[in-house]
Each structure stands twice: as C-alpha cells, then as structure tokens.
Amino acid sequence: MAGTGGVSPSQTPTLPTQPGAMTPGRIGCAEIVRDLAWEHTPLGPRDRWDPAVTATVELVLTSPMPMAFCFGDRFVLIYNDAYADLIGTLHPAAMGRPAADSFGELWRSPGIGGVVEDVFRSGQPFLEPETQLTVVRAEGTRPEQAFFTRGHSLVRDSHGTIAGVLTVAAETTQVTRRLQNLSELTSRLAAALTVDDVARVVLGYAMASFDVDLCMFAVDDGNGFRAVRRIRGEMLDEADERLPPVWKRLSDDPHAPLVASARANRPSFVPDGEPLRAVASDRHERRIRALAVLPLRTASLKGSLSIGYRAAHTWLPAERALLNAAAQLVAQAAERARRFEAQHGTAQLLQRSMLPEHLPELERFRIAARYDVGVDGNAAGGDFYDAFRLADGRLAMVLGDVAGHDVRAAAVMGQVRAALRALALTEPDPPGVLAGLDRLVTSLGAESRNEEIFVTVVYGVLDPADGTITLASAGHPPPVLRRAGLGGEPPTAELVKVPPGAPLGLGGRWQTGLVRLEPGDSILMFSDGVVERRGRALNDGLDALVAVAAGASSGDPRNLCSLATTAVPGPTDDDVAVLAVERAVALSRSATMLVAAEPTGPSRVRQWMTTWLREWTVPEPVISSAILCTSELTTNALLHAGTPAQVHIDLNAVRLLVSVADTGTRGSVIRAHTDTMSSRGRGLGLIEELSDSWGTDPSVRGSTVWFELLLRSTSD
Known part of the structure; x- marks a missing residue:
C-alpha cells in the first residue's frame, strides 16, 4: 500500500x-x-x-x-x-x-x-x-x-x-477525501431501501464531497421525471434529513439538462454559462454558471444527477471520472430501491388488506391497534389482530401469530382470521372458537402435507355492561392489564393470568380466565415480536413491556400501542402487532374535519379547532398547544402526502387526543428532537416539546399522526 x-x-x-x-x-x-x-x-x-x-x-x-x-x-x-x-x-x-x-x-x-x-x-x-x-x-x-x-x-x-x-493513494487531500466519500457512498447506498433513502444519501454526498451550490437528483416517473434538490445554505436538522424529500415534477422540456441527459443517456459538462436559464424555477437555479449532469441508466430506470456552481468551474478528467463512478453507484441503488418499493408495497397491501380497516366504536370503550412489518419490510407476515361486535352486543377481540414471513404465512393468517370471525359470530365462547380453529389448522396442515404450521392466538370477549373480559390463549403470550390507580395512587400493570393452552393444530383443550376493566383501566394484547430480542431472555422483554405500560402517561389505547412497539430496545426480526382497549372514565366528546389539499387548509383547521375547544371549555393553554401542533401536522400531511387530511379531536375528563390522517405515501414519521429552526423539522420538535405523548400509525391507506395533551397538566 x-x-x-x-x-x-x-x-x-x-x-x-x-x-x-x-x-x-x-x-x-x-x-x-x-x-x-x-x-x-x-x-x-x-x-x-x-x-x-x-x-x-x-x-x-x-x-x-x-x-x-x-x-x-x-x-x-x-x-x-x-x-x-x-x-x-x-x-x-x-x-x-x-x-x-x-x-x-x-x-x-x-x-x-x-x-x-x-x-x-x-x-x-x-x-x-x-x-x-x-x-x-x-x-x-x-x-x-x-x-x-x-x-x-x-x-x-x-x-x-x-x-x-x-x-486510495492521492497527491492531494481533497481528492483523497472525495474518493473516500465515494467508498462511504457505496456503503450508505447499500443500506438505502427506498428511492427517498437514495435521494437523501446522494444529496448529502454531493454537498459534502464537492461543496456545490446546487445538487439535483431526478428519476423517471411514468412518462415524465420528478426531481429533488439541495441548495447551499439550506438549514437542515436531523428531523429534516429523515423526513421524506419534497419531489418536484419536471416539465418535459428538451432544454432541461436533467431531462436531456436522462433521455439521451449522455453526460454534459458546462464550465461557464447559464445552463439552467431556460428552465430555472427560482434565483438559485438562475445563478448557476457551471453545471455537470450525469445520466442514471439501468434496465428499468432512467434518471440523472447534477451538481452546479455559481462560479465558473473547470471539470477536470479526474473529477469527471469520479462523478461518473458515483452516478453508476447511484443508478444501481435507485433501481434496487425501486424494486424494493414495488415488492414492499405489494407485501404491505397484502398484509394490511387482511387486517380490519376500521375498528368498532363503543360508547365507553376505546380501541386501537397497530401493525409494524419486521425483518426487511419486504415480506408479508402472519401476525394479525381483529375486533368486532357480536350479535349480543359484546365485543370480540383477538391477536394471533402464524409462524413465517412469506405469502403462505399471510394466506394462513387470512384463513384463520376469517374462520375466527365466522366461529365467533355463531358461538362466541372462547374454548369453542379455539377448538374450531384448531380443527382448521389441522386440516390445513394435512392438506398441504406440512405438519409445521404453527399458530398461536389469544382471544377474548368483552362485555361492555360491566367491563368483564373472558379470555383464552392458544400458546400465545398473555395480555398486559394496566390499572389506572385509585385515589391518586400511581398506575400499575401486570400480565393477565390466562390458563395456558396448546398452540392451534395440536388438538389441545383450552380454559378461560376472567378479568374486569374498571373505568380508566386498559388491556393490551401483543405478538411475540414486541418482547422477543436475540440474545435476551423472554422474561426481560415481558418485564420491560409491563414497566412501560405502568409508566404510560395515560391508558389511551393509541398511546399504549405506540409505546408497546418500542418498549424493548433493539431491532426485532419479527412482525409486531398490538391491540389495546381502554374503559373510559367518562363519555368523551369528539369532532372530525376533512381538510382539502390546498394552501388554506391549515388556517381552516385552526379556526375549526378553536371553535370546538372553546365551546367545550378546554383551558386556553391546552387550546394554544393543540392548535399549534395540529396546524404543523396538517401542513406536513398536505405537503408530503399530497392528499386531503382528516383531523379528529377527542376530549374526555383527563386528556385531549388529536389525530391527523392522510391517504398518501409519505412514509413513517420519526421521533426527533430539533435544536435549530428549519423549514420542515420544526413541526416534529414542537410536538415533541408540547405534547405529553405522540406517535404515528401506518394503515392500509396512508398514515395517521396523533398527539395527546393531559388536561391536569394545566393546573400543575
């Protein structure tokens, strides 16, 4: 060397x-x-x-x-x-x-x-x-x-x-660092799963390695192209870096360097001039004098990558070779990401189409559920949840797990869930339902000549009249019961004592356990992906989940579901499914507004929320925080999802819950502290600071971001 x-x-x-x-x-x-x-x-x-x-x-x-x-x-x-x-x-x-x-x-x-x-x-x-x-x-x-x-x-x-x-052996430090960055680019692109991920990596690499004034990354989108850019001086914090990039559709103008390079599969290097004058969208692009555009071409992708300077710049052969090598790496990563997105979308749609799109609404009970794909997010899994009304007015609630992470596991899951509904609607008694499912799983195993179908289920029937739940388990982890605490005592949590039973398909017998939800209490069902981690004992995961439930700011089911998915640190190899039910202390008041995807949407939400919350005599400090957070979430949904948003507010004696749902594909919203003001990350920082809890729930058609404000905090 x-x-x-x-x-x-x-x-x-x-x-x-x-x-x-x-x-x-x-x-x-x-x-x-x-x-x-x-x-x-x-x-x-x-x-x-x-x-x-x-x-x-x-x-x-x-x-x-x-x-x-x-x-x-x-x-x-x-x-x-x-x-x-x-x-x-x-x-x-x-x-x-x-x-x-x-x-x-x-x-x-x-x-x-x-x-x-x-x-x-x-x-x-x-x-x-x-x-x-x-x-x-x-x-x-x-x-x-x-x-x-x-x-x-x-x-x-x-x-x-x-x-x-x-x-790399180089005669100048600058060149060496660029080549080292190229090696790091290779590593970072290998971990990029989506086109959005590739865009973030590429823009960061170009700005850091070449100290440019403008960088643009474009990929084909149907018959046209869409692009994302980064400019010098743009203030970005950690939350901004993780948010989905804001894409802009490019006009199919033959004078547009990005489009021309992508279609002709030919690079271009302009050392001095006005290369973007004919298509510039703002002063940043009009001021560019030197521009390099590299095509991104694979068997199934067309695109281009460009970097530009506001001053004249000579594109030396070594620099051109470096850019060309980077472009090849980016093109391969973008094609991989596009294939992943297609497969991931199919798997997600298959998985979520087998789960209930809407959960029942009961007068004094609130229900929430969450499903997160494990492994690489690219395969359908066998975890499932369900909740539905029975003919006598009681509520059936179930959470199960079919072993495997493939289409077959998802298919078995769909059959088990459908059969459970049919059995429960006919005769909801838990031992009888599990016995019927056991016969189904045995039949499926014999039919496929596969004796390794492994299915676990915990199933319960809730009586809304007195809050009692009759539970039975077929080899599944017991639910967590959260007691709200009486007379000012702190909340507590414990695993429900459900008689253990054999997994389905083994010809077992099942007994029931009984638990009663008092006002303010909650019960949480979960799959083993919530508590199992490699190299750690199962009891450690169960203890961590119980501790998180006891320490939750409230027993709201949406909050419990969000906390449960992150209760045990470390990555999981399994899917994660949770279902929570809370018995309300008192009836709540709620309202819903559909917001059109237009610039006036956030202001209309602010006026609507102010009217309702003041009519409900919510304390002014809570109103101010709620409106500020809701406005940011609505803006974020309209900007990144590009679809109408639905704002829902729910008020009870102890808390205000606000959710903003969209039907777009903006990806998951992450928790992040923001220390600097920026164009987009500010919203997440505000919610983190102003709310008592918040989270995001992916669904079949988009995602929902919610936050909770405790009313008692205003008198502290």
Missing part, C-alpha cells in the same frame, strides 16, 4: 522497481481482472460477486487515481493501472493474491499491512496525513521521495457485511 503511515524518512519502505508509466502493449489491470480465474480465489466466480463488491472493483479499475481493494480477511488484492505503477515488479503477480503473500516482509513493515488490517478489524475508516514513500521510477534510476495521502475505508456488501478495505 502506498505510504508509510507516519514512518520517519530513514525508515521509509522502498517499494520494488517501477516499470514506469503504462506503455503501449502492456496489459492493463482491467484485462487481467477480466481474464483471471477468480473461481480459484476467495472471491469465487465473477458472475457471483456481490453487487457492492462488483461496483467497488469497477470503481477501482476506472479511477485515474492509484486505488486498491483488499477483499476479505485474507486481503485478496484488486488494483488499477495507477496502483500497478506504485508496486512495480510485484505487478502483475499480485493481482488476485492475498496481499501478505505478494508483499512478503514489506506487508509487515510499519504503516503498510498493519493499517489495512486495523481498519478491517476495527470497522473504522482511517485517513493518513501526507507521508513519504521511497520509489524507484525505473530500473537503473536513483530512488525518489514521493508524497501521498492514503485513505482507507470499509467496503460493505449489499447485506451490510464488511467485504474488505478500499485504499
């Missing part, structure tokens, strides 16, 4: 004799890589390389800068022509061989192999300052002192696993 790692000149390693610049007739590294028998190396056949590894190798071979990629823990070398000039007579034998075998004792010299091994094992990139390297340019010539800056970065494969180390 070029460089000394801080070794003093007297100890500077001397690399083998250099053959000089590449001469006609000399075989290039790209040809060697093409013809090498890789099946005999740790990388295996080239057609089976991981896409991220392939992209890294292509980047190395096309770069004009000396670059080497050390693959795996044996550090198998792949390098380019510029790097071959540095290692001299070790080339071409070093290609495709472990670095230690090729370099011999030199690999163990200070600042050579040890640096690469440290980066690989520590997972931390390393950028060395300018260091000396003694080289011999050609046989018979005197040794010379050359100066290089080396950057070592991790390369991860498309699964996020460390694949190797990319080393």
Whole structure:
C-alpha cells in the first residue's frame, strides 16, 4: 500500500522497481481482472460477486487515481493501472493474491499491512496525513521521495457485511477525501431501501464531497421525471434529513439538462454559462454558471444527477471520472430501491388488506391497534389482530401469530382470521372458537402435507355492561392489564393470568380466565415480536413491556400501542402487532374535519379547532398547544402526502387526543428532537416539546399522526 503511515524518512519502505508509466502493449489491470480465474480465489466466480463488491472493483479499475481493494480477511488484492505503477515488479503477480503473500516482509513493515488490517478489524475508516514513500521510477534510476495521502475505508456488501478495505493513494487531500466519500457512498447506498433513502444519501454526498451550490437528483416517473434538490445554505436538522424529500415534477422540456441527459443517456459538462436559464424555477437555479449532469441508466430506470456552481468551474478528467463512478453507484441503488418499493408495497397491501380497516366504536370503550412489518419490510407476515361486535352486543377481540414471513404465512393468517370471525359470530365462547380453529389448522396442515404450521392466538370477549373480559390463549403470550390507580395512587400493570393452552393444530383443550376493566383501566394484547430480542431472555422483554405500560402517561389505547412497539430496545426480526382497549372514565366528546389539499387548509383547521375547544371549555393553554401542533401536522400531511387530511379531536375528563390522517405515501414519521429552526423539522420538535405523548400509525391507506395533551397538566 502506498505510504508509510507516519514512518520517519530513514525508515521509509522502498517499494520494488517501477516499470514506469503504462506503455503501449502492456496489459492493463482491467484485462487481467477480466481474464483471471477468480473461481480459484476467495472471491469465487465473477458472475457471483456481490453487487457492492462488483461496483467497488469497477470503481477501482476506472479511477485515474492509484486505488486498491483488499477483499476479505485474507486481503485478496484488486488494483488499477495507477496502483500497478506504485508496486512495480510485484505487478502483475499480485493481482488476485492475498496481499501478505505478494508483499512478503514489506506487508509487515510499519504503516503498510498493519493499517489495512486495523481498519478491517476495527470497522473504522482511517485517513493518513501526507507521508513519504521511497520509489524507484525505473530500473537503473536513483530512488525518489514521493508524497501521498492514503485513505482507507470499509467496503460493505449489499447485506451490510464488511467485504474488505478500499485504499486510495492521492497527491492531494481533497481528492483523497472525495474518493473516500465515494467508498462511504457505496456503503450508505447499500443500506438505502427506498428511492427517498437514495435521494437523501446522494444529496448529502454531493454537498459534502464537492461543496456545490446546487445538487439535483431526478428519476423517471411514468412518462415524465420528478426531481429533488439541495441548495447551499439550506438549514437542515436531523428531523429534516429523515423526513421524506419534497419531489418536484419536471416539465418535459428538451432544454432541461436533467431531462436531456436522462433521455439521451449522455453526460454534459458546462464550465461557464447559464445552463439552467431556460428552465430555472427560482434565483438559485438562475445563478448557476457551471453545471455537470450525469445520466442514471439501468434496465428499468432512467434518471440523472447534477451538481452546479455559481462560479465558473473547470471539470477536470479526474473529477469527471469520479462523478461518473458515483452516478453508476447511484443508478444501481435507485433501481434496487425501486424494486424494493414495488415488492414492499405489494407485501404491505397484502398484509394490511387482511387486517380490519376500521375498528368498532363503543360508547365507553376505546380501541386501537397497530401493525409494524419486521425483518426487511419486504415480506408479508402472519401476525394479525381483529375486533368486532357480536350479535349480543359484546365485543370480540383477538391477536394471533402464524409462524413465517412469506405469502403462505399471510394466506394462513387470512384463513384463520376469517374462520375466527365466522366461529365467533355463531358461538362466541372462547374454548369453542379455539377448538374450531384448531380443527382448521389441522386440516390445513394435512392438506398441504406440512405438519409445521404453527399458530398461536389469544382471544377474548368483552362485555361492555360491566367491563368483564373472558379470555383464552392458544400458546400465545398473555395480555398486559394496566390499572389506572385509585385515589391518586400511581398506575400499575401486570400480565393477565390466562390458563395456558396448546398452540392451534395440536388438538389441545383450552380454559378461560376472567378479568374486569374498571373505568380508566386498559388491556393490551401483543405478538411475540414486541418482547422477543436475540440474545435476551423472554422474561426481560415481558418485564420491560409491563414497566412501560405502568409508566404510560395515560391508558389511551393509541398511546399504549405506540409505546408497546418500542418498549424493548433493539431491532426485532419479527412482525409486531398490538391491540389495546381502554374503559373510559367518562363519555368523551369528539369532532372530525376533512381538510382539502390546498394552501388554506391549515388556517381552516385552526379556526375549526378553536371553535370546538372553546365551546367545550378546554383551558386556553391546552387550546394554544393543540392548535399549534395540529396546524404543523396538517401542513406536513398536505405537503408530503399530497392528499386531503382528516383531523379528529377527542376530549374526555383527563386528556385531549388529536389525530391527523392522510391517504398518501409519505412514509413513517420519526421521533426527533430539533435544536435549530428549519423549514420542515420544526413541526416534529414542537410536538415533541408540547405534547405529553405522540406517535404515528401506518394503515392500509396512508398514515395517521396523533398527539395527546393531559388536561391536569394545566393546573400543575
């Protein structure tokens, strides 16, 4: 590896004799890589390389800068022509061989192999300052002192696993950092699941690596194109970075550089002029003088990436090559993301279409549920919930889990849920319903010749007259019961003592348990994905869930569902389903407003809310906070979803609950503290600070963001 790692000149390693610049007739590294028998190396056949590894190798071979990629823990070398000039007579034998075998004792010299091994094992990139390297340019010539800056970065494969180390030797720190950023771009793009994710990564990379005044990223959208941009000086905080980018549809103008480059699959570089004058949408674009536009083209995607400066800029060959390499990586990532979105959307639609779109509304009981896809979000799962009225006025409530994360699991789930409804509407007694489901699962297993269908269910019947719930469990975790506390005592929570029963399909017998909800109490059913984590005991997860329920600011079911999904830290490999029911202390008052997707929407919501809340004699401090938060959420929904929004307010003796629902695809809203004022992240910061609790609920048709304000807090 070029460089000394801080070794003093007297100890500077001397690399083998250099053959000089590449001469006609000399075989290039790209040809060697093409013809090498890789099946005999740790990388295996080239057609089976991981896409991220392939992209890294292509980047190395096309770069004009000396670059080497050390693959795996044996550090198998792949390098380019510029790097071959540095290692001299070790080339071409070093290609495709472990670095230690090729370099011999030199690999163990200070600042050579040890640096690469440290980066690989520590997972931390390393950028060395300018260091000396003694080289011999050609046989018979005197040794010379050359100066290089080396950057070592991790390369991860498309699964996020460390694949190797990319080393760049450059003569300027700026170029080295750009190439290191390109390596980091590869890693970040590998983790980008959606086109929105790709856009965020690309815009951040371009602004940081090239210090540009304008960056735009465009992809085809039907017969046209849509684009997102970033400009210099735009204030962005953590919440802004995570919010969905604001896309703008581009006019199909042949003079538009982004559109022209995408359609012709041809790059363009303007060093000075007014490249965006004919299509500029504002002063930021009109002021651009130098513009580079790179096409993004794959088998199923067209797009373009552009960066621009307000001053004249010479696009040097090295910079063009770097931009071209970045564009290729971005195009591959965007195509992957588009395929993921299509598959993810299908899986989500299949999953959610099997779940109830609306839950029953009872006079003195409130119900909420939530379903979050686990694993990679790209497969339908078997978790389900349901709640429905029975013929005698009681409420049936169920939460179940079919093992598996595929279409088959979702299909079994749909059959079990439909059968449970049919059985419960005929004879709602829990043991009888579970016995009927047991026969169904046994039949499905025999029909498919698969005895491994594993289904668990907890099923209960709530009597609204006295709040009693008759429960039975078929191998499912028991629900959590939250007691509101009496006479000022703090709330408590515990697992309901339900007699254990065998999972469905095993021919078991089931007994019932009885629990009574007093006013203010809540019950929470959940799937095992809520409490199970790798490497942790199940009881730890159950204890954490019980503690979170007891510490909740209220027993509101929507709040409990939101808290339950994050009660146990760490990622889960399973789907997550929760269903909560609260017995209200008193009847609540509610109102709903449908807001059109137009600029006057937020102001109309503010007037409507003010009228209702003052009529209900809500304290003024609560009204002010509620209106401010609702206005921000409504603006966010109309801006990012682009569909009408539905605002719902619900007031009882202890709290005000507000929800804003849309039918768009703006993605999940995240919790984030915002320390600086910005154009969009401010809303989330306000809700975080002003509300007692808040969350987001994905649904079949869009998402709902809600917040809760406790009325008693106004007298504290």
